[in-house]
Amino acid sequence: MNWREWAKKTDRRHILALSGGKDSSAMAVYLRDKVPNLEYVFCDTGVELEETYDYLKKLESFLDMKIHTISAAEGFDFYLKMFSGVLPDxxxxxxxxxxxxxxxxxxxxxxxxxxYVGIRADEPHRQGYISGKPGVTTVFPFAEDGLIKSDIYRILEDCGLGLPSYYQWRSRSGCYFCFFQQKREWVGLLENHKDLFELAQSYEKIDPDTGERFTWMQDESLEELCRPERVAAIKKEYEKRMRREAQKFASNQRLCDMWDGDAEGQELACLVCHI
Ligand code: SF4
Incomplete structure (x- = not known):
């Protein structure tokens, strides 16, 4: 059965989980007039970027539909304690x-x-979040309809939403301290949200006795990363890479283009997160 046939079913709920990122937002726009009674939901970790909330507000007003916000019973700090202070990885x-x-x-x-999951036709390696619950059917309208990344940009531009503003310095939505961030994105956090960068930094610990490191990245702490010479080196490396990528692609490159598919495992992992 294709997704349009599933969309007609009146004996079940229809749910689109939004992450505040481009693909799920474009999916919301795409489905607006195609799926009656679609429920829009956003899982708020409580540690999202302000830009994400702003974008969701814009989306909500475009859809003229309520986006339900759900969250865990406790916040990140509670679970961090529960997991003995070990940062997630x-x-x-x-x-x-x-x-x-x-x-x-x-x-x-x-x-x-x-x-409904926003995996596109040009990313067959991605699977996204598939619930293990018996009554849940997962459908992939973009993939089924052959929509690729350029279609996602077009959908968002045509409806006037455009991309979330954090895409200027970050390639995906999610927690401000997400360990899937690449170094250039950490630098983006430092430059755009110094307070959040410092907050993320405050979670890092290095055991003075054993030297054991509890840091967001395996190879570098945020204290090391934010040194001016290191920031300059990361930016230089990023620019070099931009030039390399620009030679490969004729079109204008965006940060999210360059990093999409750059680390397949990361992309998949993030999608699982962005239910
Ligand atoms: S993997 Fe998901 S929940 Fe974990 S830090 Fe990243 S965005 Fe947040």
Missing amino acids: ANTRWCTRMLKLKPYEKFIGDDPVVS
Whole structure:
């Protein structure tokens, strides 16, 4: 059965989870007149960027529909304590589990649901979040309809929403301290939200006795990264890479273009997070 046939089913809920990023937002615009009774939901980790909330407000007003905000019973700091102060990383991902998946599954309950996921036709390696709950059917309208990245930009530009402003310095939505960020994005956080950068930095610890490091990145602490010479080196490397990429692609490159697909595992992981 294709997604349009699922969309006609009146015996179940229809849910689109929004991340505040480009793909799920474009999906909201795309489905607005195609899926009656679509529920829009945003899993708020409580540690999102202000730009994400602003963009969701714009989207809500464009859709003229309420976006339900759901969140975990407790915040990041509570779970950090629960996990003995060990920062989440790509292997443990306790943040995704506690702050996103559990509240989302609670929101779904035991209802039969059609869940719409914004994976595009040009990213066959991505799978996205697929619920293990028996009553949940996951559908991929962009992939089924052959929509690729340029279509996503077009949808957002045509409706006047454009891209979320954080795309100027960051390639994806999510927590401000997300460990999936690349170094250039950490520099972007430093330059655009110094307070949040410092907050992220305050979570990092280096055990004075054992030298064991509890940092967001394996190879470098934020204290090391924010030194002026290091920031300059990261920017220089990024510019070099931009030039390299520009030779490969004729069109104008955006940060999110350049990093999309750059680390397949990361992209997949992030999508799982962006239910
Ligand atoms: S955005 Fe990053 S830090 Fe936040 S829940 Fe997802 S994986 Fe964890």
